[in-house]
Amino acid sequence: MRFRRVTISGFAGVARSVTVDLDAQVVVILGSNGFGKSTICDAIAWAITGAHPRGADPRSWYGSGETFVELEVVTPSSEAATIRRIVSNPGEESLKRLKTSVIVRHFQEQLRGIEADRWLSRWLQNSTTDELDTELDSESAIAGQTDSFYLQQDSLRAFLATRSDDERFAALSQMVGARALSDLVSAFDSATRAWTKSVGQESSDVDRLRADVDAVRVDISAAERRLESARAFGSSTVEAWTNRVLAHVSTSGFDESTRVAASPSELVRLMEQGIAARDAMRRHLGRLQKQASIIESRLSSPLQNESVSEADLLELERNIQGLETLRLQATAAVEEARRQLQTAQTRVEELRALAELALRHVSDTCPTCGQDVDPEELTARLNGSIDSATAMGLVGEGERLAQANLTRDSVLTATRAATAELEEARARRDALQRAEAVRTSDIEELARLKAEAGRIIHAALANDPQETQPEPSDAVVTIDDWIATASDLLSEFRTLEPALALASTESRMAHLREEESRRRAEYARARDALDARQRTQALAESLLRGLRRDSEDFLNERLRAIQPILDQLYAAIDPHPTLRGMSLETRNWYGKNRLSPVLIDSAADVKVDDPGRALSTSQANALAVTLFLAFNLGLQPTRVSTVVLDDPLQNLDDVHLLGLVDLLRRVQSHRQIIVTTHDATFADLLARKMRPTDEGERLNLVRLETWDREGPRIVNEQVQADPIPMKLAAG
Amino acid sequence: MDEATVALSREIESFLESTGSHPVRRARTGDGSLQGLFEDPLTVVGYVVYQSVGELLSSWMDAQDQMATAISRSEFDLGAKAWDGYLILATPERAASDQSAELTAIRSNTRRLRKLLILGEDVQMIGDRSLATGVARSLASLAPLELPFGTGIADPLASLGSRVQVPGLSAADVDAVVGAYRESRPLIQVLHDRTSESKG
Numbered sequence: 001m002r003f004r005r006v007t008i009s010g011f012a013g014v015a016r017s018v019t020v021d022l023d024a025q026v027v028v029i030l031g032s033n034g035f036g037k038s039t040i041c042d043a044i045a046w047a048i049t050g051a052h053p054r055g056a057d058p059r060s061w062y063g064s065g066e067t068f069v070e071l072e073v074v075t076p077s078s079e080a081a082t083i084r085r086i087v088s089n090p091g092e093e094s095l096k097r098l099k100t101s102v103i104v105r106h107f108q109e110q111l112r113g114i115e116a117d118r119w120l121s122r123w124l125q126n127s128t129t130d131e132l133d134t135e136l137d138s139e140s141a142i143a144g145q146t147d148s149f150y151l152q153q154d155s156l157r158a159f160l161a162t163r164s165d166d167e168r169f170a171a172l173s174q175m176v177g178a179r180a181l182s183d184l185v186s187a188f189d190s191a192t193r194a195w196t197k198s199v200g201q202e203s204s205d206v207d208r209l210r211a212d213v214d215a216v217r218v219d220i221s222a223a224e225r226r227l228e229s230a231r232a233f234g235s236s237t238v239e240a241w242t243n244r245v246l247a248h249v250s251t252s253g254f255d256e257s258t259r260v261a262a263s264p265s266e267l268v269r270l271m272e273q274g275i276a277a278r279d280a281m282r283r284h285l286g287r288l289q290k291q292a293s294i295i296e297s298r299l300s301s302p303l304q305n306e307s308v309s310e311a312d313l314l315e316l317e318r319n320i321q322g323l324e325t326l327r328l329q330a331t332a333a334v335e336e337a338r339r340q341l342q343t344a345q346t347r348v349e350e351l352r353a354l355a356e357l358a359l360r361h362v363s364d365t366c367p368t369c370g371q372d373v374d375p376e377e378l379t380a381r382l383n384g385s386i387d388s389a390t391a392m393g394l395v396g397e398g399e400r401l402a403q404a405n406l407t408r409d410s411v412l413t414a415t416r417a418a419t420a421e422l423e424e425a426r427a428r429r430d431a432l433q434r435a436e437a438v439r440t441s442d443i444e445e446l447a448r449l450k451a452e453a454g455r456i457i458h459a460a461l462a463n464d465p466q467e468t469q470p471e472p473s474d475a476v477v478t479i480d481d482w483i484a485t486a487s488d489l490l491s492e493f494r495t496l497e498p499a500l501a502l503a504s505t506e507s508r509m510a511h512l513r514e515e516e517s518r519r520r521a522e523y524a525r526a527r528d529a530l531d532a533r534q535r536t537q538a539l540a541e542s543l544l545r546g547l548r549r550d551s552e553d554f555l556n557e558r559l560r561a562i563q564p565i566l567d568q569l570y571a572a573i574d575p576h577p578t579l580r581g582m583s584l585e586t587r588n589w590y591g592k593n594r595l596s597p598v599l600i601d602s603a604a605d606v607k608v609d610d611p612g613r614a615l616s617t618s619q620a621n622a623l624a625v626t627l628f629l630a631f632n633l634g635l636q637p638t639r640v641s642t643v644v645l646d647d648p649l650q651n652l653d654d655v656h657l658l659g660l661v662d663l664l665r666r667v668q669s670h671r672q673i674i675v676t677t678h679d680a681t682f683a684d685l686l687a688r689k690m691r692p693t694d695e696g697e698r699l700n701l702v703r704l705e706t707w708d709r710e711g712p713r714i715v716n717e718q719v720q721a722d723p724i725p726m727k728l729a730a731g
Numbered sequence: 732m733d734e735a736t737v738a739l740s741r742e743i744e745s746f747l748e749s750t751g752s753h754p755v756r757r758a759r760t761g762d763g764s765l766q767g768l769f770e771d772p773l774t775v776v777g778y779v780v781y782q783s784v785g786e787l788l789s790s791w792m793d794a795q796d797q798m799a800t801a802i803s804r805s806e807f808d809l810g811a812k813a814w815d816g817y818l819i820l821a822t823p824e825r826a827a828s829d830q831s832a833e834l835t836a837i838r839s840n841t842r843r844l845r846k847l848l849i850l851g852e853d854v855q856m857i858g859d860r861s862l863a864t865g866v867a868r869s870l871a872s873l874a875p876l877e878l879p880f881g882t883g884i885a886d887p888l889a890s891l892g893s894r895v896q897v898p899g900l901s902a903a904d905v906d907a908v909v910g911a912y913r914e915s916r917p918l919i920q921v922l923h924d925r926t927s928e929s930k931g
Contacts, residue, residue: 181887184912188919195919536923539899543908543922546895553894554887561879571871577835580868603852633878654841662872665773670878689815693772725772728805729753
């Protein structure tokens with residue numbers, strides 16, 4: 001299949017419809033970087049595979065117009081066909097959910113969907129078998145198909161320099177059609193690992209079953225020993241023990257039905273319960289005894305306070321009342337004395353004031369009667385009057401007041417003494433009343449304690465409540481004896497256990513033997529199944545090794561087939577002055593098939609398996625193109641007879657550039673060539689050196705002159721064939 | 732001209748003729764001048780065989796002048812072909828290490844004509860490699876491509892049973908695994924069922 005024309009619309013940077021004429025043996029697309037050269041190549045690949053070669057969104061950067069690419073092709077049987085691919089959900093935001101639909105027109109027939117895909121697969125895959133309808137069903141398959149005819153910038157450099165050797169193996173396996181084998185190896189590897197893991201788990205399960213059988217055997221051995229021991233005892237020993245127990249528990253209030261129905265183990269349980277109950281009763285009884293003893297001790301002590309009669313109390317109160325009357329009278333006398341004293345003091349002050357006034361007016365004549373007076377004598381008499389008035393006027397009243405105060409204080413003292421006596425008498429009376437109340441309460445509590453002790457003793461000894469109860473201390477002794485006897489019987493029971501367990505041990509032995517038989521059978525089945533699965537595991541591992549060898553051999557066979565063309569292409573470009581040979585070598589390392597490009601200096605017997613380390617950028621680019629052409633021409637993995645080289649010129653020096661052009665000139669006999677370049681000189685060189693040599697051949701030079709938001713402006717030119725190609729020889 | 736030089740000259744001419752080039756001129760002079768001129772629809776090729784590397788280094792420019800003159804003095808306008816000449820500079824002698832830099836410079840010199848070098852180490856008999864192989868390798872850029880026959884994608888699973896030999900497994904067992912793989916059935920279980928059946 002080769003290409004004739006491609007029409008692009010709404011694809012990446014190309015918004016409007018752009019058509020590129022590809023109907024030539026050589027198509028050189030010249031344009032500055034960013035003018036859409038790669039977009040045209042990507043559109044061709046997208047039309048064929050439905051996947052953008054770089055995983056990008058194919059839709060136009062501008063607007064929401066329809067995205068479609070229409071590729072006109074010629075099939076290997078020289079039939080014209082058109083492949084039209086359209087984005088069927090243009091509004092989808094997620095690139096992962098973006099869907100493309102394809103329509104193929106072939107003759108008058110129009111194929112869609114699966115039919116169209118099958119048509120494409122049939123014309124894409126260069127299968128040598130009848131299975132031509134294998135669909136492009138995975139991203140890696142699509143990438144492999146794309147890589148086989150479209151050399152993207154740097155993609156093979158990445159193949160050489162950045163991919164790991166096992167990734168290179170996988171990529172080349174894809175290219176030579178060994179993907180199904182690689183996938184089978186991978187799937188078989190995973191399945192074998194899973195199988196091995198499950199066999200390991202089953203092996204553990206079988207070990208567990210074996211351990212179960214061993215555990216049952218141990219149980220059986222133990223049961224056998226118990227049986228032997230039990231048989232050594234006679235049944236009479238057990239009967240005697242039972243009778244003694246029944247006799248003992250009969251003193252404990254067990255009824256007849258219990259006595260008849262009780263089994264030895266039941267009797268043991270009853271005795272254990274009885275011991276526990278009596279032990280609790282004994283402790284309770286002890287506490288009651290202690291409380292009763294305290295109360296009795298208190299009751300035996302006489303009341304300490306003397307009795308105070310109500311008559312005494314009344315006499316005391318009357319006495320206090322009389323004293324209170326006297327106190328009131330004394331207080332009134334004090335008040336009267338104080339009043340009289342104040343009156344006397346007032347009068348003295350008045351006299352003193354008159355005398356002092358008269359003193360200020362003493363003269364030779366009396367102002368009242370006009371008689372002559374002796375002023376000195378008068379003054380002396382007036383001063384004396386003042387002093388005597390003061391002394392005489394207050395003496396009587398002061399003494400009376402002092403006497404009244406003494407009387408009142410005496411009455412107060414007597415009243416306080418009587419009141420204290422009354423209070424003390426009342427306190428003695430109250431204390432006596434309280435002591436009598438306590439004694440009454442103690443007598444009642446003592447009676448209650450004795451009644452409760454009686455109930456406990458009755459319960460413990462199971463005697464008639466109407467009978468005279470023993471003293472608690474005696475009852476405690478009796479209970480202790482009962483507990484001691486019961487404990488002895490229980491100890492004795494432990495020596496009888498083997499004999500008592502005879503029947504149950506025999507039953508368990510039968511069960512264990514059945515269990516052993518069942519588990520042995522289960523173990524044998526599991527062991528057989530495991531053996532079979534382990535045999536399968538060994539076979540699977542052998543087969544896996546065989547598949548890996550075959551995968552490597554298959555690829556090596558294909559590599560051997562392309563070695564001559566690889567040698568020729570490598571020699572034509574001749575990228576290194578001493579490493580003048582190249583091969584692709586495979587090896588299996590840690591269970592993985594790996595592939596390395598190896599450069600060889602046969603004269604010095606040197607091999608370099610890391611070309612990225614040995615070659616310059618220019619040399620590595622030349623090698624990348626060599627490998628691409630070797631894969632395409634040597635393996636012919638698809639029926640696309642076109643090679644698309646997107647700007648292979650980068651970093652090539654003159655010698656390698658000319659070598660590349662020489663090579664492409666040889667390739668054009670076998671493949672339609674679409675090559676892009678940003679370099680006008682290189683484009684002219686290509687046009688000149690790959691020019692047609694007869695009239696039936698064409699070379700198209702496609703110039704991308706400008707680029708705007710609508711896409712590139714394209715000018716198509718055709719280079720004409722030289723009418724006389726062999727001029728020198730003709731001369 | 733010694734025997735090795737003559738043999739090398741014959742091999743170069745034989746190679747050029749086998750690739751479809753037509754001889755325009757032959758002159759086995761042995762004096763370091765152009766010995767042969769060939770033409771095909773796209774290119775003009777000349778060659779000189781020197782007895783030594785030293786002679787090659789000292790005389791190659793004369794041969795280039797000769798060939799460029801021959802092309803330019805043609806009675807025809809060679810057009811694009813005038814830009815497409817190749818000069819083969821050959822010697823059966825091996826290069827010394829101190830000559831390699833100069834030889835590399837000649838190989839990288841693309842002015843006027845493209846120079847293709849054949850040195851003793853290229854045509855020395857190594858293992859089963861013959862003189863013809865060495866010449867063909869050195870002149871690979873002038874040779875048409877020979878594509879391998881019968882390539883294309885073969886189904887690697889189609890005959891897997893006959894290719895993979897595993898003790899205890901028959902070809903049918905292996906093919907059964909392949910069938911299970913194609914039908915997305917559990918691979919090892921299929922193998923197990925088959926081998927268990929055969930045991931049973």
